[in-house]
Amino acid sequence: AQSVAQPEDQVNVAEGNPLTVKCTYSVSGNPYLFWYVQYPNRGLQFLLKYITGDNLVKGSYGFEAEFNKSQTSFHLKKPSALVSDSALYFCAVRLAWGDSWGKLQFGAGTQVVVTP
Protein backbone atom coordinates (compact mmCIF):
# COMPACT_ATOMS: atom_id res chain seq x y z
CA ALA A 1 0.00 0.00 0.00
CA GLN A 2 1.13 3.53 -0.68
CA SER A 3 0.89 6.16 2.00
CA VAL A 4 2.47 9.24 3.50
CA ALA A 5 2.93 10.10 7.13
CA GLN A 6 3.33 13.48 8.75
CA PRO A 7 4.67 12.75 12.22
CA GLU A 8 4.03 16.19 13.70
CA ASP A 9 0.56 17.54 14.36
CA GLN A 10 1.97 21.02 14.87
CA VAL A 11 5.22 22.86 14.29
CA ASN A 12 5.98 26.08 16.10
CA VAL A 13 8.67 28.40 14.82
CA ALA A 14 9.65 32.01 15.37
CA GLU A 15 9.51 34.38 12.43
CA GLY A 16 12.82 34.48 10.61
CA ASN A 17 13.86 31.01 11.71
CA PRO A 18 14.08 28.01 9.40
CA LEU A 19 10.90 26.00 8.98
CA THR A 20 10.80 22.26 8.36
CA VAL A 21 7.66 20.16 7.97
CA LYS A 22 8.31 16.45 7.89
CA CYS A 23 6.86 13.84 5.58
CA THR A 24 7.78 10.21 5.07
CA TYR A 25 6.37 7.96 2.42
CA SER A 26 5.81 4.32 1.72
CA VAL A 27 5.41 3.39 -1.92
CA SER A 28 6.23 0.62 -4.30
CA GLY A 29 7.99 1.91 -7.36
CA ASN A 30 8.80 5.54 -8.06
CA PRO A 31 7.03 7.98 -5.74
CA TYR A 32 5.17 11.01 -7.00
CA LEU A 33 5.07 13.38 -4.03
CA PHE A 34 3.30 16.68 -3.47
CA TRP A 35 3.04 19.43 -0.90
CA TYR A 36 -0.06 21.57 -0.50
CA VAL A 37 -0.91 24.37 1.94
CA GLN A 38 -4.34 25.21 3.28
CA TYR A 39 -5.32 28.50 4.88
CA PRO A 40 -8.39 28.62 7.16
CA ASN A 41 -11.65 27.97 5.36
CA ARG A 42 -9.90 27.73 2.02
CA GLY A 43 -9.01 25.01 -0.44
CA LEU A 44 -5.53 23.66 -0.93
CA GLN A 45 -2.82 25.55 -2.75
CA PHE A 46 -0.19 23.61 -4.66
CA LEU A 47 3.35 24.30 -3.43
CA LEU A 48 5.58 21.82 -5.22
CA LYS A 49 5.96 18.28 -6.46
CA TYR A 50 8.61 15.64 -7.00
CA ILE A 51 8.26 13.38 -9.98
CA THR A 52 11.82 12.70 -11.04
CA GLY A 53 15.13 14.51 -11.42
CA ASP A 54 16.84 16.69 -8.83
CA ASN A 55 16.25 15.70 -5.25
CA LEU A 56 15.85 19.34 -4.23
CA VAL A 57 12.60 20.73 -5.55
CA LYS A 58 11.84 24.43 -5.42
CA GLY A 59 8.28 25.62 -5.19
CA SER A 60 6.05 28.58 -4.52
CA TYR A 61 6.46 31.24 -1.79
CA GLY A 62 10.10 30.34 -1.12
CA PHE A 63 9.40 26.75 -0.15
CA GLU A 64 11.52 23.81 -1.17
CA ALA A 65 11.50 20.11 -0.44
CA GLU A 66 14.19 17.50 -0.43
CA PHE A 67 13.50 14.03 -1.72
CA ASN A 68 15.56 11.45 0.14
CA LYS A 69 15.15 7.96 -1.21
CA SER A 70 17.23 6.20 1.42
CA GLN A 71 15.23 7.76 4.24
CA THR A 72 11.95 7.69 2.28
CA SER A 73 11.37 11.29 3.22
CA PHE A 74 10.14 14.42 1.47
CA HIS A 75 10.50 17.19 4.04
CA LEU A 76 9.25 20.68 3.25
CA LYS A 77 11.58 23.53 4.12
CA LYS A 78 11.75 27.29 4.14
CA PRO A 79 14.93 29.10 5.17
CA SER A 80 13.18 32.00 6.89
CA ALA A 81 9.58 31.63 8.04
CA LEU A 82 7.00 34.41 7.88
CA VAL A 83 3.97 34.90 10.09
CA SER A 84 1.89 34.54 6.92
CA ASP A 85 3.22 30.98 6.51
CA SER A 86 1.02 29.93 9.43
CA ALA A 87 -1.33 27.39 7.87
CA LEU A 88 -2.08 23.68 7.53
CA TYR A 89 0.36 21.77 5.35
CA PHE A 90 -0.39 18.49 3.61
CA CYS A 91 1.99 16.02 2.07
CA ALA A 92 0.49 13.70 -0.54
CA VAL A 93 1.51 10.79 -2.71
CA ARG A 94 -0.07 9.98 -6.02
CA LEU A 95 -1.29 6.42 -6.02
CA ALA A 96 -0.16 4.21 -8.86
CA TRP A 97 -1.99 0.91 -8.58
CA GLY A 98 -5.26 -0.53 -9.79
CA ASP A 99 -8.42 1.51 -9.48
CA SER A 100 -6.62 4.07 -7.31
CA TRP A 101 -4.24 5.10 -10.06
CA GLY A 102 -3.90 8.87 -10.23
CA LYS A 103 -5.59 9.59 -6.91
CA LEU A 104 -3.85 11.43 -4.10
CA GLN A 105 -3.32 9.94 -0.67
CA PHE A 106 -2.92 12.75 1.85
CA GLY A 107 -1.08 12.82 5.13
CA ALA A 108 -2.90 13.92 8.25
CA GLY A 109 -1.61 17.45 7.93
CA THR A 110 0.75 19.56 10.02
CA GLN A 111 -0.33 22.85 11.50
CA VAL A 112 2.44 25.43 11.25
CA VAL A 113 2.39 28.32 13.68
CA VAL A 114 4.86 31.13 13.09
CA THR A 115 5.12 33.62 15.94
CA PRO A 116 6.32 37.20 15.50
Add this chain to the structure above:
Amino acid sequence: GAVVSQHPSWVICKSGTSVKIECRSLDFQATTMFWYRQFPKQSLMLMATSNEGSKATYEQGVEKDKFLINHASLTLSTLTVTSAHPEDSSFYICSASKRIQETQYFGPGTRLLVL
Protein backbone atom coordinates in the same frame (compact mmCIF):
# COMPACT_ATOMS: atom_id res chain seq x y z
CA GLY B 1 -2.66 29.65 -14.37
CA ALA B 2 -4.44 26.56 -13.03
CA VAL B 3 -7.28 28.32 -11.24
CA VAL B 4 -10.24 26.37 -9.94
CA SER B 5 -13.36 28.02 -8.58
CA GLN B 6 -16.25 26.69 -6.54
CA HIS B 7 -19.72 28.07 -6.09
CA PRO B 8 -21.19 28.73 -3.66
CA SER B 9 -18.50 29.33 -1.07
CA TRP B 10 -20.96 28.53 1.68
CA VAL B 11 -24.55 27.42 1.88
CA ILE B 12 -27.10 26.86 4.62
CA CYS B 13 -30.07 24.68 3.84
CA LYS B 14 -32.90 22.89 5.57
CA SER B 15 -32.84 19.17 6.19
CA GLY B 16 -34.37 17.25 3.29
CA THR B 17 -33.47 19.73 0.58
CA SER B 18 -30.89 19.26 -2.17
CA VAL B 19 -27.84 21.41 -2.68
CA LYS B 20 -25.74 21.75 -5.82
CA ILE B 21 -22.08 22.75 -5.71
CA GLU B 22 -20.24 23.77 -8.86
CA CYS B 23 -16.55 23.30 -9.58
CA ARG B 24 -15.01 25.08 -12.54
CA SER B 25 -11.54 25.08 -14.02
CA LEU B 26 -11.12 28.66 -15.21
CA ASP B 27 -8.01 28.59 -17.36
CA PHE B 28 -7.52 24.98 -18.37
CA GLN B 29 -9.52 22.00 -19.51
CA ALA B 30 -9.91 19.37 -16.83
CA THR B 31 -10.35 15.82 -18.00
CA THR B 32 -10.60 14.72 -14.41
CA MET B 33 -12.12 16.32 -11.36
CA PHE B 34 -12.13 15.04 -7.82
CA TRP B 35 -14.49 15.71 -4.95
CA TYR B 36 -13.28 15.67 -1.37
CA ARG B 37 -14.84 16.12 2.02
CA GLN B 38 -12.97 17.57 4.96
CA PHE B 39 -13.98 17.55 8.62
CA PRO B 40 -12.59 20.15 11.00
CA LYS B 41 -8.88 19.80 11.63
CA GLN B 42 -8.73 16.63 9.56
CA SER B 43 -7.27 15.58 6.27
CA LEU B 44 -9.15 15.34 3.01
CA MET B 45 -11.30 12.33 2.29
CA LEU B 46 -11.76 11.52 -1.39
CA MET B 47 -15.41 11.01 -2.22
CA ALA B 48 -15.34 10.43 -5.95
CA THR B 49 -13.47 10.87 -9.19
CA SER B 50 -15.24 12.24 -12.21
CA ASN B 51 -14.06 12.07 -15.77
CA GLU B 52 -15.60 14.28 -18.42
CA GLY B 53 -18.33 12.51 -20.28
CA SER B 54 -18.46 9.42 -18.14
CA LYS B 55 -19.92 8.28 -14.85
CA ALA B 56 -18.14 9.17 -11.66
CA THR B 57 -16.40 6.50 -9.65
CA TYR B 58 -17.13 6.61 -5.95
CA GLU B 59 -14.94 5.65 -3.04
CA GLN B 60 -16.02 2.84 -0.78
CA GLY B 61 -18.66 3.97 1.66
CA VAL B 62 -19.80 7.00 -0.34
CA GLU B 63 -23.44 6.79 -1.41
CA LYS B 64 -23.65 7.54 -5.10
CA ASP B 65 -27.40 8.17 -4.93
CA LYS B 66 -26.89 10.75 -2.24
CA PHE B 67 -23.90 12.53 -3.73
CA LEU B 68 -24.69 12.97 -7.41
CA ILE B 69 -21.75 14.01 -9.55
CA ASN B 70 -21.94 15.30 -13.09
CA HIS B 71 -18.96 16.22 -15.26
CA ALA B 72 -20.65 17.41 -18.42
CA SER B 73 -17.86 19.55 -19.81
CA LEU B 74 -14.11 19.92 -19.58
CA THR B 75 -14.47 22.92 -17.29
CA LEU B 76 -17.41 22.08 -15.06
CA SER B 77 -18.28 19.40 -12.55
CA THR B 78 -21.18 19.53 -10.12
CA LEU B 79 -21.83 17.77 -6.84
CA THR B 80 -25.43 17.57 -5.70
CA VAL B 81 -26.12 16.56 -2.12
CA THR B 82 -29.61 15.10 -2.26
CA SER B 83 -31.97 15.09 0.69
CA ALA B 84 -29.35 16.69 2.86
CA HIS B 85 -29.21 15.91 6.57
CA PRO B 86 -27.24 17.57 9.37
CA GLU B 87 -24.58 14.86 9.19
CA ASP B 88 -23.83 16.01 5.64
CA SER B 89 -22.63 19.33 7.02
CA SER B 90 -19.01 19.61 6.04
CA PHE B 91 -16.42 21.39 3.92
CA TYR B 92 -16.50 20.12 0.36
CA ILE B 93 -13.49 20.71 -1.87
CA CYS B 94 -13.04 19.91 -5.52
CA SER B 95 -9.85 19.59 -7.53
CA ALA B 96 -9.18 19.46 -11.23
CA SER B 97 -6.38 18.15 -13.38
CA LYS B 98 -5.73 18.20 -17.08
CA ARG B 99 -5.32 14.48 -16.97
CA ILE B 100 -5.70 12.10 -14.06
CA GLN B 101 -1.96 11.67 -13.66
CA GLU B 102 -1.19 15.38 -13.61
CA THR B 103 -1.12 17.83 -10.73
CA GLN B 104 -4.44 18.44 -9.03
CA TYR B 105 -5.42 22.07 -8.49
CA PHE B 106 -7.96 22.72 -5.78
CA GLY B 107 -10.94 24.97 -5.51
CA PRO B 108 -11.49 27.21 -2.47
CA GLY B 109 -14.06 24.87 -0.96
CA THR B 110 -17.75 25.06 -0.10
CA ARG B 111 -18.95 24.98 3.46
CA LEU B 112 -22.33 23.29 3.79
CA LEU B 113 -24.46 23.61 6.89
CA VAL B 114 -27.65 21.57 7.03
CA LEU B 115 -30.12 22.63 9.70
